Amino acid sequence: xxxxxxxxxxxxxxxxxxxxxxxxxxxxxxxxxxxxxxxxxxxxxxxxxxxxxxxxxxxxxxxxxxxxxxxxxxxxxxxxxxxxxxxxxxxxxxxxxxxxxxxxxxxxxxxxxxxxxxxxxxxxxxxxxxxxxxxxxxxxxxxxxxxxxxxxxxxxxxxxxxxxxxxxxxxxxxxxxxxxxxxxxxxxxxxxxxxxxxxxxxxxxxxxxxxxxxxxxxxxxxxxxxxxxxxxxxxxxxxxxxxxxxxxxxxxxxxxxxxxxxxxxxxxxxxxxxxxxxxxxxxxxxxxxxxxxxxxxxx
Numbered sequence: 125x126x127x128x129x130x131x132x133x134x135x136x137x138x139x140x141x142x143x144x145x146x147x148x149x150x151x152x153x154x155x156x157x158x159x160x161x162x163x164x165x166x167x168x169x170x171x172x173x174x175x176x177x178x179x180x181x182x183x184x185x186x187x188x189x190x191x192x193x194x195x196x197x198x199x200x201x202x203x204x205x206x207x208x209x210x211x212x213x214x215x216x217x218x219x220x221x222x223x224x225x226x227x228x229x230x231x232x233x234x235x236x237x238x239x240x241x242x243x244x245x246x247x248x249x250x251x252x253x254x255x256x257x258x259x260x261x262x263x264x265x266x267x268x269x270x271x272x273x274x275x276x277x278x279x280x281x282x283x284x285x286x287x288x289x290x291x292x293x294x295x296x297x298x299x300x301x302x303x304x305x306x307x308x309x310x311x312x313x314x315x316x317x318x319x320x321x322x323x324x325x326x327x328x329x330x331x332x333x334x335x336x337x338x339x340x341x342x343x344x345x346x347x348x349x350x351x352x353x354x355x356x357x358x359x360x361x362x363x364x365x366x367x368x369x370x371x372x373x374x375x376x377x378x379x380x381x382x383x384x385x386x387x388x389x390x391x392x393x394x395x396x397x398x399x400x401x402x403x404x405x406x407x408x409x410x411x412x413x414x415x416x417x418x419x420x421x422x423x
Contacts, residue, residue, distance in 0.1 A: 210237075210244070210286060211237060212286065219266070219299045221280075221396050222302050224272060233265050247285045249285055253280040253282055256270055256282075257269050266282075266284070272301060277301065280299040282297050302343060305397055315403065317407075318370070333363075333391075345394075346394030347394075348366065349390070351388070352390065360373060361385075383409055386405070389404075
């Protein structure tokens with residue numbers, strides 16, 4: 125009996141232990157399976173999220189790049205179209221003509237430019253006050269066609285036409301009747317001298333010219349400056365029409381240059397009839413910026 129009892133007890137203990145072991149193994153295995161499944165699922169989710177994010181980023185970058193390219197192409201094309209359009213240059217001041225001016229008095233010059241095309245022709249529309257004025261078809265110069273009969277402060281209105289290869293532009297002009305312009309502008313010097321190194325940067329200031337007009341009427345005393353184009357056919361220099369400041373417009377290294385560049389400048393006032401003065405400009409072009417000391421040895 126004792127032995128039987130012992131066997132039963134041992135069997136139950138072994139069975140219980142085995143069941144516990146099996147249970148723990150199953151539980152452990154199940155936990156591992158669940159963990160791997162969860163881990164696998166999480167990795168897949170993370171991967172899809174990362175992949176989705178990358179795709180979105182790549183798509184947005186491609187889309188953004190494409191939009192930028194398309195925008196730049198459109199902008200470039202618009203700039204080309206705008207550049208190729210016939211256009212009027214803005215005048216330095218509104219046109220003026222003095223009271224009682226007879227026929228043949230210069231009033232104003234209209235400038236229109238058409239990049240890439242040869243020439244621009246000018247005309248006046250047969251409207252409003254056009255009978256008082258005539259226009260040179262090649263230069264754009266406007267002159268009186270008959271005596272000005274309006275008083276100081278009154279205005280005439282005309283419409284100028286610029287034509288180039290079938291394209292037409294209109295500009296309305298209001299011509300003010302003014303007091304007679306008495307005094308011309310006068311330069312402070314007959315000759316202005318400056319110097320530049322041959323490697324000077326474009327945009328550097330060379331010098332400034334100045335002319336004074338003693339006319340008591342303010343608009344008659346206005347002074348504007350212009351370089352003589354035949355003196356500088358390569359366009360190496362430019363001048364501010366309001367301040368008279370001369371600057372370097374093109375590199376001197378890119379084109380042959382003489383030791384001294386001679387230019388001409390005209391000062392024109394804002395009155396009617398227009399009066400002007402002329403001065404010369406001399407620019408010394410230096411090729412050596414550091415002085416060299418020479419030692420003379422006597423034998």
